[in-house]
Amino acid sequence: MATRGLVLYLLSGFSVAILSVFFLSHPNEKASPNPNSDIFASPYLSTTDKVWPKLEFSWRTVLATVIGLLGSACGTVGGVGGGGIFVPMLTLIVGFDTKSAAALSKCMIMAASASSVWYNLRVPHPTREVPIIDYDLALLFQPMLLLGITLGVSLSVVFPYWLITVLIIILFIGTSSRSFFKGIEMWKEETILKKEMVIQQETIVNSRGELLIDTEYEPLIPREEKSKMQILCFNLKWKRLLILFLVWTSFLLLQVIKNDVAVCSTWYWVLFCLQFPIAFGVFGYEAVKLYRENKKRISTGNTETICEASIEWTPMHILFCALCGIIGGTVGGLLGSGGGFVLGPLLLEIGVSPHVASATSTFVMMFSSSLSVVEFYLLKRFPIPFALYLMGVSVLAGFWGQFFVRKLVKILGRASLIVFILSGVIFVSALTMGGVGIDTSITMIRNHEFMGFLEFCSSQ
DSSP: OHHHHHHHHHHHHHHHHHHTHHHHOOTTSOOOOOOOOOTTOOTTSOOOOOOOOOOOOSHHHHHHHHHHHHHHHHHHHHTSOOHHHHHHHIIIIIOOOHHHHHHHHHHHHHHHHHHHHHHHHTSOOSSSSSOSSOHHHHHHHHHHHHHHHHHHHHHHHHSOHHHHHHHHHHHHHHHHHHHHHHHHHHHHHHHHHHHHHHHHHHEEEOTTSOEEESOOOOOSSOOOOOOHHHHHHHHOOHHHHHHHHHHHHHHHHHHHHHHTSOTTSHHHHHHHHTHHHHHHHHHHHHHHHHHHHHHHHHHTTOOSOSSSSOOOOOHHHHHHHHHHHHHHHHHHHHHTSOSHHHHHHHHHHTTOOHHHHHHHHHHHHHHHHHHHHHHHHHTTOSOHHHHHHHHHHHHHHHHHHHHHHHHHHHHHTOTHHHHHHHHHHHHHHHHHHHHHHHHHHHHHHHTTOOOSOOOTTTTO
């Protein structure tokens, strides 16, 4: 019921916001062109000239380092990246132009995600003998997420600046609120479970019905302790990693080639449409695999789930996941993010545990952010020294953030802390990006700038 309410809230909010454009736009206003055509960028970013401050010791650099450490640590733990914090920080504090800030933000997200993935690969699943990264869900969502992001980038060229700001606020407030309430539910369940465990430890009844009080016992089959290398080898699934890498490479090549082709030409649309068979082909392969395994599992009476989430992989549920992946990617491309703000809460909604949701979302986000970084590098969109410094900060923050938070979760027995961190990062991103967007939108209104939809071909 709560999930349906969130979906209804997002659909109604987005519909009202988009329809309001037709009432706010005026034909006598002059449309300002938007030359932004980079992959995974967004016209939410202004078209100001390139501004690259020097990398030097100052209060701005120190403050940016602190914010980068906290943002990367919390963003990777929550599985959302933290781009909603990095872009305002790089523009308002360091002084970069918004497009360069977006490119540097992707560098930070990629570095933090990579270090977080490396940490997660060396950590066992908390409750089951399966990899902590759910490769089935990664293969199911990654191609549709990448396809949705490219569609969202195309839509972002058409949508006006103020509308994207409104969509950011609607999306982030909705997902952060839902994640917060999800965390409260998990906290209550954990409290009940902890009380039951205390009672079981204090009073244990043996097979003869005798009452044993404060009895210590050894498990009949102790859990085998694995070394870090054994855990790493167990968490790595090379065949699925190869498929994910091939999808990543295909999308990268198409985007790089498309950048050298005239916008809206025949070859441009051919390259654009080639993304669809790649995404649907990989998604279809994984969907058929899950459907057959689910059907076989049901026929044998096996009650165990295939993925971490307790989902019956019926055709309807598979189509729902495809739709969520495309919508999540579209919203991510429209708002200039990698889709983590949608994928993280979505995995929690379908029943994935916080540990696996965080690890899987960060794993998928590593591919989408690195795709952006490679193209931004080819386009020379960010200063290398500053990028290397911020990436170093993010690598440390991503690794140690995972280390300390997971240690804290293990000590307290509260996996809901990960959900609260996820909710907090999304809410702070709503405040920062929404605040900057509202301020800029008010300025545009005062200057009587165009408030309606732009034409795709003429605005690039």
